[in-house]
Amino acid sequence: MNEIRILLAEDHLVVRNGIKLLLNSQSDLNVVADVNSGKEALEILNSGLEVDVVITDLGMHNIDGLQLIQEVSDRYPKLKVIVLTMLDCEQHVIKAFEYGAKGYLVKNVGSDELIFSIRHVSKGGRYLCEDLTMSFIQSGIERLKGKNFDIEPIELDLTSRELEVLELLGEGYTNLEISKKLFLSKRTVEGHRQNLIDKTKSKNTPALIKFAVLNGLIH
Structure with missing residues (x-):
């Protein structure tokens, strides 16, 4: 079996x-x-290092994962990119594949599934992890039943970091707790929260969470 050469981008x-x-x-x-x-x-890719698969998180400093996917797709179209992230919202999954990713997995994925996805993608396939696949199927069932998503999701151009903050806000974490989880300053988290409120035209944080749930940004 040929060796699969991997470039791993992860800020933790x-x-x-x-x-x-x-x-x-x-x-x-x-x-x-x-x-x-x-x-x-x-920089590593530009140096000429031979790589077959790039595995990337989404929320990183400087150039984040979505930007990296775009750059790799434009400059190195033969490279396969797999996203490995804590972000499980439909918006980011769609954007990642739209920008050129070939795989998308959440970080609670099992080791066997991760390894399988790398081998599958390296052979030219595409892969969405089981948890997300079943989640999207269930969401589709609920939509058909008319239980959820009465409002169509809209393109908000949220950054990866803003989505991470939004998910943690939805789970009830305070700004200080989020800053510790994401290794950010409290002021930076507050800035992301205000950007989320502004972009969604919400009055306050509770209204933001309600908007996010209705539009499928968080579950």
Whole structure:
């Protein structure tokens, strides 16, 4: 079996090292480089390093995952990009595939599924993890029953970081708690929250959460 050369872009060191250890335990997988931002990933690719698959998070500093997907698709169309993120909203999944990603997985995915997706995508396939697939199917069933999503989702141009903040707000976390979870300053989180309120034209945070649920941005 031919070796699959992987570039891993993940801004949390512990997570990155864990993924790297797992993938390198497979005889046909080789993480040839690991970086903590989209910018560093592009620098590595521009240096001429031979890579088959790029695995990227979405919420990273400098160039985030969605920007990285666009850049890789434009500059290196033969490279396969797989998203591995905590973001499970439909909007980001659609954008990722629209921009050129070949796979999308959430970070609670099992090791076997992650490894399978890499091999599948490297052969030219596409992959959406089981959790998201079943979630979208259930959402479709609920739409048909007329229970949810009375308002059509709209294009809000939210950043990956804003979506992360939005999901945590929806789970009831405070600005301070979110800042600790995402390794951001409290002021930065407050700025993201205000941007979310402005972009959705919501009056306050509770109205923002209601809007997000109705439009399928969070579950």
